[in-house]
Amino acid sequence: MSRLLVFDSGIGGLSVVREIRRTMPGAEIIYVADDAGFPYGDWEEPALTEHVVGIVGGLIRIVSPVAVVIACNTASTLVLEPLRAAHPQVPFVGTVPAIKPAAAETRSGLVSVLGTFGTMQREYTRALIQEFAGNCHVRLVGSANLAPLAEAYMREEPVDDAAVWAEIEPAFVERDRVRTDVVVLACTHYPFLVGRFARLAPWPVVWIDPAAAIARRVAAVAGTDAVLAAGNVRGRAYLTSAKPWPGPVVALLDQLGLQAGVLPRAAKERA
Secondary structure, three states: OOEEEEEEOOOOOHHHHHHHHHHOOOOEEEEEEOOOOOOHHHOOHHHHHHHHHHHHHHHHHHHOOOEEEEOOHHHHHHHHHHHHHHOOOOOEEOOOOOHHHHHHHOOOOEEEEEEOHHHHHOHHHHHHHHHHOOOOEEEEEEOOOHHHHHHHHHOOOOOOHHHHHHHHHHHOOEEOOEEOOEEEEOOOOHHHHHHHHHHHOOOOOEEEOOHHHHHHHHHHHHOHHHHHOOOOOOEEEEEOOOOOOOHHHHHHHHHOOEEEOOOOHHHHHHO
16 A cells, blocks of 8 residues: 655645645545644754654554655754654655755745744755855745644634735845745645735745645655555545544545544554
C-alpha cells in the first residue's frame, strides 16, 4: 500500500494534500493536524523540536508510511534533520520558504516572504536567502495572525478584510520606482487565503505556493509504485486534540479523499 503521512500544525497542510492528491491519486494519505499544539509560531525551538519529533515518531510506528511530509514551514526549519537521524529508513519531505523560485521569478528584485514569526527568525530561512537570493532585496514579513485567520476562513467563519490587510501590507514595498513583484507564501495555511490577498493587494504580484513542487518531490521519493497506484483510495484525517472536525472542513476532507477519524491512543499519548 502506498501510504503517506502528512503532518501539520493545523489544517493549512491540506493545501499540500490537495496537490499530492492531484499528483498521486492512488496514494493512501494519513493527515494529522496538531491542533492541540497550534500555532507553532509561539513555541520555543527546543520544545517544538521535541514535541514534533515525538509525535511524528509515534505516528510512523503506527502508520508505517512510505514517506512523511512535514507540511509546515515553522516545523520543517527545525525538525527535518532530527527526524531523518531518528528514522533513516523513512524519506521525509519538508516545506521550506520558496526563496529560490522567487529569486528566479522576480523582475524588480523586490521579493517578500510571508510566514510565521518562527519561520522568519530561523537561520535556515536566512541561509536560503543568502544562497539563492543574494541579488534581491528580500523582506521577511512575520505574522502571528494570518494562520489563525486562514483556519477561521476554512471553518467558514467571518474574516475581516482589514485584519488580513494589516498582516500583508508590509509585504508590499515600493522603492526607486520599482515595486515588490513576488510574494512567497511561507505557510501552508496561506494558499487558502490567496484569493483574498490578491483582491486586497495594491498592485498585482506573483504569489508563490510551493505545494505543487512539494507534491512532485513526494512522488519522487515515494517511488514509481506509489505514483502509478490506482486512484480513489480513501485516507483518514486526525486532530491531535481529538475534537470533532468542523463541518466545512469535513466537506473539504471528503473532496480530498479523506475521512475524519479519531487519533489512535498511542499517538495521542505522544501528543
